[in-house]
Amino acid sequence: MNKLLKIITVLLTVSAFSQVFNNERSVSIKDFNQLSKFYLDLSNTFLELSKKAQSLEESDLNHYEKEQLFRKEMDLKMDSINNTVLEIGNNFKGSPGV
């Protein structure tokens, strides 16, 4: 009986070591760093878009041109955000519940 318990102990220990060295934990520090960078980029993007909207508002362009230019700028930013979200999604080791 003791032998069986010791075999289980060894197996659990080896698995725990393997998990630690392969960094397979639910949420790694890398995940947190990546997420915090993403939120920072996101807030910067909205700040830039708001500045762009303000500068367009003050320009002499008509309403249609203003809207077209703003839409173009927003599409570019959204593409960049989508790419970052996909990149994080592919690399994220955590469960969706975390």
Place this chain on the structure above:
Amino acid sequence: MKSNIIASSILLGACFLSLYRYFRFEEIFFLLLAFRELIASINFLRRKNPIAESKNAFIAYLSSGLPYLYFPPSSLSFELISNVLFISGFFIVTLATIDLGKSIGVKAAKRDRVTTGIYKYINHPMYLGYSIAQFGMVLLNPINIFIYILSLFLFFKRSSEENRILNS
């Protein structure tokens, strides 16, 4: 008998807590911890009455409760080494718990002397395991060094008392 049931229930609670942490964080280390607590809980239920036991249980209980006072991590620079220390320490503790069997106890007591398994090589493997694991807490937060030194001192006192009781 009553104290055996109380100790066993506390350890079973710790086992479920470790299992919860495993399912929450998916860290296999907590599965090892739950396994150890379960074995200890069963051992406490099966343990024999002591032939002689220490009258001073305060040091033993203080030493057992001390790890709960460790401060949480202040930096994760040594996270990997700390994890290695936790796993290695509890690997030794789990082996010792299996070998100790019915002779398990918190305060020093004279039951069957265990000289097989890991006890063939080390007199107090449980304290060695705890010392290794707890050093991981010092690496995660240097302020823990004070609790660690106190913990080592208490382990020394406990092992001396155990040797005295066993040789009496």
